[in-house]
Amino acid sequence: MTDTEQSERIRRSAAVARAHLQQLLSEARAGLDDPARLALLGALYDDKDADNSILGVLGDLFTATTAPFNDGSAALDDGSEFAVDALDIAASYVRDSAGSRVEQARAHFSAHGPAPST
Structure with missing residues (x-):
């Protein structure tokens, strides 16, 4: 199965979502x-x-x-x-x-x- 433009958009969006969730995790680990x-x-x-x-x-x-x-x-x-x-x-x-x-x-x-x- 080959990658499609849609697959690439999904990967990019998931990377952005992960990065934002990591920011939330960093805040929580730093103390809330x-x-x-x-x-x-x-x-x-x-x-x-x-x-x-x-x-x-x-x-x-x-x-x-x-x-x-x-x-x-x-x-x-x-x-x-x-x-x-x-x-x-x-x-x-x-x-x-x-x-x-x-x-x-x-x-x-x-x-x-x-x-x-x-």
Whole structure:
């Protein structure tokens, strides 16, 4: 299989996304104050705006890769059906499981105010 312009665009976009996520990771590793922690958790997932959260977009990416199979425009063989199911489950885990846990943590930190200083 040869690379296409679309493949190259995807690789470039993924590299940009990775770089931005690395910036967030660097901020988190450097230590977060309470407002920054809430901002980061809200960016990762927010029940009120799940479609625009990082985890929401990641879940949508998994789902979008299976769209031709789910809408019937591509044929499913046994292997494809397994792969589509696996990606649909991954999308669900990212949005529902991981997202709800991030939301629970964000709600906790928001309700309990600043962390005690040591």
